[in-house]
Amino acid sequence: MNVLSLFDGMSCGQLALQRAGVAHDNYFASEIDKHAIAVTRKNFPFTKHLGCVSSVAAADLPQIDLLIGGSPCQDLRPGRLGLKGDKSKLFYEYYRVWQECRPAYFLLENVGKIKDEDRRIITELLGVEPIRINSALVSAQNRDRWYWTNLPDACAPIDMGITLDQFVPGGQGAALRNQVTPKGVLPFTNVRKDGKSNCVVASYVEKLNGVIVDGVFRHLTAEECELLQTVPVGYTDNGLSHGQRLKLLGNGWTVDVIAHLLSGLTKVKLQQHPFAQAA
Structure with a gap:
């Protein structure tokens, strides 16, 4: 399985794959923050780094089976520019790559306090209703987020009661x-x-x-x-x-939330799953 992570940060996606027991052959990471890249290289030295998301192209990659990412949220809170803002409009780069790569599975994360109009736009483009999950279910942290995904059996985890x-x-x-x-x-x-x-x-x-x-x-x-x-x-x-x-x-991501969502991949044979249709 080939995984492409956009806005990879310090590669919480690799931690989640590891924790969920999901094997993969290649992990391609698009990230520009030098500190995040250094932490990733320390913990996952075989990561294939790609640089800025705007330069990522399907033609330069093998078939991508899983696309993951959390596009910048700074402009998405009420009262801000939303998907028109300089940072949060990078969602459209995720969407572009998703259309080009046609992965079997995808996962997009963003902030819980996103404006209704921006959430509607993302939902219509990706073609799936998001799942709202607070990291408080698996952690002692209050962290409200939306997750758009077609991963098998995706749902909120049970409350672990951690304080x-x-x-x-x-x-x-x-x-x-x-x-x-x-x-x-x-x-x-x-x-x-x-x-x-x-x-x-x-x-x-x-x-x-x-x-x-x-x-x-x-x-x-x-x-x-x-x-x-x-x-x-x-x-x-x-x-x-x-x-x-x-x-x-x-x-970064709350790793246990992402691992929970990814765990459905252990129940399917990827090569037998039809590729998701790009909008």
Whole structure:
């Protein structure tokens, strides 16, 4: 099986394939972030790197059986430019490659708070209704995402009941925020009550990726964020700074969610499955 990963990041897709027990022959990765590529090369040295997504062409590749990717979400939240934004319009590169490669299976991930109109456009182009999954089902992290896929038996995983205090004793998820009051802007600590952490994010990491222990706020460590993303501890330890590691983790996938979705591939013989029809 040949896998093509667009916007590969630090290759959470390979981790998920490995965890789901899905064997593959080649893994092609399109990514431009040098830190993400370095982490991938450390953990998966046989990855075939392709560079920028705009230069990926089916004519340069063997038949692709599985196409995966999470296109940039920065412009997709309400009040922003959506799929017209410079970053999030890269979804159309995913769509172009999908049409060119005609993979048997595909998976696209994006943020849960996407505008209805943008979600409708993606759904119509890819021809499948998305599945909404919160990583809180398999992790101690609140992470709401949409997944468009034709993978066999794709559905949300069961709730594993994992809480933050299982690996941060006494810990509660927290964030540092600002509140506008008649007296001006006042900082305060927002503490979660659901036993989960806030979503691990790539931006504002020093404010949002936090925990309260014994009434004291501290930042989550990179290792704790790896656990929240169900990434092996130490996976991002490649001489990077704390902020660089959290950025990669925030841009990455919750591996156990992707592994759950991919697990349906272990039940079929790929060569007997008809190729998905491009729109």
